[in-house]
Structure formats: C-alpha cells, structure tokens
Amino acid sequence: MSKLGCPCGNIISDSAQKDMEQYWGYFIKNKEWFDYQEQLSQLLSCLFESYKDGSHVEWLVKNCPVYSDQPLKGIISDIMSRLDHGVGFEYAECKKCRSLLVKKNGDENIYIRYQPVKT
Numbered sequence: 001m002s003k004l005g006c007p008c009g010n011i012i013s014d015s016a017q018k019d020m021e022q023y024w025g026y027f028i029k030n031k032e033w034f035d036y037q038e039q040l041s042q043l044l045s046c047l048f049e050s051y052k053d054g055s056h057v058e059w060l061v062k063n064c065p066v067y068s069d070q071p072l073k074g075i076i077s078d079i080m081s082r083l084d085h086g087v088g089f090e091y092a093e094c095k096k097c098r099s100l101l102v103k104k105n106g107d108e109n110i111y112i113r114y115q116p117v118k119t
C-alpha cells in the first residue's frame with residue numbers, strides 16, 4: 001500500500017520516508033512486547049555465547065543461514081526483524097485531523113479510526 005485515505009479527506013502516504021517516520025507506527029500490547037524482548041534476549045544470548053565458545057559458524061548456519069556470512073550488525077538486525085514480524089498493530093496519524101487510523105489485526109486493508117476529542 002502506498003496511500004491511506006482518512007475520512008476527513010486527507011491522504012496519508014507511506015511512500016515518503018519522512019512521513020513514514022513521523023506519521024506511521026505500531027501499538028504493541030505489553031504481553032507482545034515482553035514476549036518479543038524475551039525471545040530476542042534468548043536468541044542474542046545464544047548468539048553471543050556461540051561467539052565466546054567458537055561455535056558461532058554452526059549456530060549461524062542453523063539459525064540464520066541466509067545471513068551467516070554477514071557482519072554481526074546485519075545478523076542482529078535480521079534476528080530482530082524476524083521476531084518483530086506480526087507484533088503490534090500498525091497505525092497512521094492523519095496530519096490534518098490528528099485521527100489515528102489503526103490497522104485491524106489480521107486484515108490487510110481495514111483500518112479503524114480513532115478521532116481525538118476536545119476536553
């Protein structure tokens with residue numbers, strides 16, 4: 001998807017890097033976040049232990065076969081992106097009306113609008 005229409009009439013783009021960084025994000029439930037952190041720390045602990053005992057080549061072939069010849073930064077990035085896939089609810093904030101359009105979990109292009117209210 002490259003554009004999302006807000007009910008106010010504004011079009012929200014996900015193709016411009018600046019807009020992507022400023023107006024798109026994720027809501028993550030605490031349980032999902034804690035599970036992600038636990039899985040990540042477990043995998044990184046195993047990775048670092050494998051470097052310490054010299055078994056990292058075997059560990060990488062088993063756990064990151066595509067990236068086993070990459071620098072450590074790329075391997076860690078791959079591990080993180082594999083674990084965070086499917087975690088949280090994607091949302092976009094409308095620049096015009098400040099509504100949040102939250103992607104309905106599991107559905108490709110269904111967004112629920114949460115509109116700010118004045119108090």
Ligand SMILES: [Zn+2]
Nearest residue numbers: 006008094097
């Ligand atoms: Zn809007």
